[in-house]
Amino acid sequence: xxxxxxxxxxxxxxxxxxxxxxxxxxxxxxxxxxxxxxxxxxxxxxxxxxxxxxxxxxxxxxxxxxxxxxxxxxxxxxxxxxxxxxxxxxxxxxxxxxxxxxxxxxxxxxxxxxxxxxxxxxxxxxxxxxxxxxxxxxxxxxxxxxxxxxxxxxxxxxxxxxxxxxxxxxxxxxxxxxxxxxxxxxxxxxxxxxxxxxxxxxxxxxxxxxxxxxxxxxxxxxxxxxxxxxxxxxxxxxxxxxxxxxxxxxxxxxxxxxxxxxxxxxxxxxxxx
Amino acid sequence: xxxxxxxxxxxxxxxxxxxxxxxxxxxxxxxxxxxxxxxxxxxxxxxxxxxxxxxxxxxxxxxxxxxxxxxxxxxxxxxxxxxxxxxxxxxxxxxxxxxxxxxxxxxxxxxxxxxxxxxxxxxxxxxxxxxxxxxxxxxxxxxxxxxxxxxxxxxxxxxxxxxxxxxxxxxxxxxxxxxxxxxxxxxxxxxxxxxxxxxxxxxxxxxxxxxxxxxxxxxxxxxxxxxxxxxxxxxxxxxxxxxxxxxxxxxxxxxxxxxxxxxxxxxxxxxxxxxxxxxxxxxx
Numbered sequence: 001x002x003x004x005x006x007x008x009x010x011x012x013x014x015x016x017x018x019x020x021x022x023x024x025x026x027x028x029x030x031x032x033x034x035x036x037x038x039x040x041x042x043x044x045x046x047x048x049x050x051x052x053x054x055x056x057x058x059x060x061x062x063x064x065x066x067x068x069x070x071x072x073x074x075x076x077x078x079x080x081x082x083x084x085x086x087x088x089x090x091x092x093x094x095x096x097x098x099x100x101x102x103x104x105x106x107x108x109x110x111x112x113x114x115x116x117x118x119x120x121x122x123x124x125x126x127x128x129x130x131x132x133x134x135x136x137x138x139x140x141x142x143x144x145x146x147x148x149x150x151x152x153x154x155x156x157x158x159x160x161x162x163x164x165x166x167x168x169x170x171x172x173x174x175x176x177x178x179x180x181x182x183x184x185x186x187x188x189x190x191x192x193x194x195x196x197x198x199x200x201x202x203x204x205x206x207x208x209x210x211x212x213x214x215x216x217x218x219x220x221x222x223x224x225x226x227x228x229x230x231x232x233x234x235x236x237x238x239x240x241x242x243x244x245x246x247x248x249x250x251x252x253x254x255x256x257x258x259x260x261x262x263x264x265x266x267x268x269x270x271x272x273x
Numbered sequence: 274x275x276x277x278x279x280x281x282x283x284x285x286x287x288x289x290x291x292x293x294x295x296x297x298x299x300x301x302x303x304x305x306x307x308x309x310x311x312x313x314x315x316x317x318x319x320x321x322x323x324x325x326x327x328x329x330x331x332x333x334x335x336x337x338x339x340x341x342x343x344x345x346x347x348x349x350x351x352x353x354x355x356x357x358x359x360x361x362x363x364x365x366x367x368x369x370x371x372x373x374x375x376x377x378x379x380x381x382x383x384x385x386x387x388x389x390x391x392x393x394x395x396x397x398x399x400x401x402x403x404x405x406x407x408x409x410x411x412x413x414x415x416x417x418x419x420x421x422x423x424x425x426x427x428x429x430x431x432x433x434x435x436x437x438x439x440x441x442x443x444x445x446x447x448x449x450x451x452x453x454x455x456x457x458x459x460x461x462x463x464x465x466x467x468x469x470x471x472x473x474x475x476x477x478x479x480x481x482x483x484x485x486x487x488x489x490x491x492x493x494x495x496x497x498x499x500x501x502x503x504x505x506x507x508x509x510x511x512x513x514x515x516x517x518x519x520x521x522x523x524x525x526x527x528x529x530x531x532x533x534x535x536x537x538x539x540x541x542x543x544x545x546x547x548x549x550x551x552x553x554x555x556x557x
Contacts, residue, residue, distance in 0.1 A: 089440065090440050126310070126491050127491055131491075138427065138442060143424075146427075
């Protein structure tokens with residue numbers, strides 16, 4: 001009880017201001033989710049890449065409750081990737097407020113996993129699949145600490161779940177597109193994130209990998225996690241998502257709540273947050 | 274044969290040269306792994322060249338040359354980092370501007386000193402003239418560079434392979450880049466005594482590039498890079514002793530020949546694929 005109130009007091013000090021404090025890497029400064037607050041809350045967001053440029057996002061407001069799977073839809077240049085990067089703390093907004101689990105961006109980065117488009121990684125770097133997935137644990141380790149037994153267990157479990165444990169020692173430059181995507185998703189699982197921000201994860205993937213990714217995301221939301229996916233795959237919207245956010249020209253055009261979807265929700269648990 | 278191998282190292286100056294060059298070799302080649310993986314070879318070359326004005330100022334004022342070079346290298350490294358921050362200028366453009374400007378300043382200062390001869394050992398190195406105090410300086414630099422690299426290796430690797438994920442979890446890629454530039458400057462200053470301003474980059478880039486042909490594991494690259502560097506330094510010292518050629522030139526040439534040999538052998542033997550032995554077993 002005492003801990004909860006201190007968490008709320010600490011987070012209120014920064015109350016999701018657009019002037020973000022600097023949150024350190026590692027465990028120090030991480031805040032727990034505030035009970036009852038949505039996973040994502042965005043108000044009047046304004047993002048520009050440079051001062052002279054047209055805003056990439058303007059006056060965007062949206063809310064994503066915990067435990068939901070939400071699609072971010074729009075044509076190229078609509079602002080989907082920019083929104084995801086802003087939520088991940090990679091871009092600082094010029095105006096507006098963002099709260100993740102009731103806390104400022106960065107205070108929850110141990111609970112947020114951002115999966116960029118695959119081209120954003122240096123796939124020629126000499127590490128194995130296992131080592132790349134292990135980087136998902138770094139947010140919990142911080143400076144100077146080496147992975148311990150439980151970190152290895154999380155990684156092994158994630159590799160098995162994505163069906164890539166047999167290629168754990170394979171160098172990442174030898175992976176196919178589908179294996180690369182599974183590896184990145186395994187890293188997000190190993191990170192034990194509550195919120196997945198995925199930038200077009202199903203692009204150019206075979207049907208088998210799409211199904212696996214779908215299953216893993218479904219399990220994640222059933223366990224109380226939240227998923228926000230930028231996607232062009234309109235065919236799967238009603239089948240796979242709880243709501244759809246339509247974006248156009250940097251604005252949130254409309255938000256559609258999909259009722260009566262065919263997802264397996266029977267076993268869903270109460271969201272953690 | 275044994276006496277041929279032992280004879281050079283019966284001289285004190287050769288013992289000191291061996292110790293100095295091996296220390297410099299291990300330091301530069303370890304850092305070189307990141308220089309190669311982050312495609313910073315040009316930056317390393319630029320920092321090495323821009324130490325010249327620092328060296329000349331230190332020489333003219335009778336200060337310790339190492340400190341002069343160090344200040345110039347760090348100023349350059351941070352200057353390039355500052356100019357190219359937020360990608361206002363591309364990094365290679367910033368390097369081109371600072372590198373040529375600083376090297377030109379060095380040349381003007383050398384001409385002002387009216388003697389190129391005094392500075393030839395800075396330009397081309399002379400590891401045979403390493404003194405005990407130089408060795409102490411090189412040792413300190415090596416400990417600092419290798420210690421830093423060991424301490425932040427996990428984070429350095431992450432910011433190289435996936436800078437976006439690193440930023441997402443709160444790591445400042447910019448600060449790590451500055452740190453890398455500073456230890457790069459330190460390693461280069463240590464290398465100047467061995468092979469000189471002009472060829473220091475070779476001590477970083479060539480062993481690491483050869484290592485990248487042998488293995489696709491990061492740890493493996495560090496080990497192979499150090500081994501190749503130590504071998505090159507030894508071969509270079511023998512060549513310098515028996516053939517009476519420039520020690521710096523001989524070391525860099527030995528390094529280049531080893532690279533060529535490894536390039537040819539790995540091309541025909543397919544060594545690299547064997548560096549992850551578990552793959553074939555698990556996939557079979």
